[in-house]
Amino acid sequence: MTYNEQLQHIWHEYEKEHGYLPARPRDAVVWGAQRGMIEVPAPDPFDKLADDMSRALREEYATDRLGRRYRKNHAVRVTKGGVQHTFWAILGHAPRDHMQKAFIQRRQQIVGDCVQLATDVEVYNDQNPDQPPLPMLLDFRDDVEERRFWDGKRAA
Incomplete structure (x- = not known):
């Protein structure tokens, strides 16, 4: 998975878990990092x-x-x-x-x-x-x- 695909995957999973409401990308990457879905550079x-x-x-x-x-x-x-x-x-x-x-x-x-x-x-x-x-x-x-x-x- 490319880096962009990884970020898109996190976004879609975050949206699914949070009811597809408008959200900030920062909230999604924090959520993804806390779940080990992405490494913080x-x-x-x-x-x-x-x-x-x-x-x-x-x-x-x-x-x-x-x-x-x-x-x-x-x-x-x-x-x-x-x-x-x-x-x-x-x-x-x-x-x-x-x-x-x-x-x-x-x-x-x-x-x-x-x-x-x-x-x-x-x-x-x-x-x-x-x-x-x-x-x-x-x-x-x-x-x-x-x-x-x-x-x-x-x-x-």
């Missing part, structure tokens, strides 16, 4: 620091001369020798190639999320034929313009 302090730094970089924003708030740091994921690495760079200093890859990867993440969301909604609707189907529109043009409008109102 020894933390690598540098992995923790690197994860914290990635989170901090992802959350750093700046404002340009026109008042537009933008994400300052951008990541590109690269797989070398079967290991995934993430390289960060600062917008405005990063090579064009890095920024192009970062934007393409972020767009692919959004598309992947939309495909999965549409599938999940379709399956839910199929599994609940006695209820009105939940709609899922994936044209975000109006949502983007509305958010920009209201964000601009808040900034003013």
Whole structure:
């Protein structure tokens, strides 16, 4: 069983024992560790620091001369020798190639999320034929313009 499959197994067993109610993953892994279903890993302090730094970089924003708030740091994921690495760079200093890859990867993440969301909604609707189907529109043009409008109102 792969590590992900092991975690999924623990989640499903935890859910079954607790009546399939919404739950926190932390509660499930504590439950699984207490039952010997998974070994608690020894933390690598540098992995923790690197994860914290990635989170901090992802959350750093700046404002340009026109008042537009933008994400300052951008990541590109690269797989070398079967290991995934993430390289960060600062917008405005990063090579064009890095920024192009970062934007393409972020767009692919959004598309992947939309495909999965549409599938999940379709399956839910199929599994609940006695209820009105939940709609899922994936044209975000109006949502983007509305958010920009209201964000601009808040900034003013």
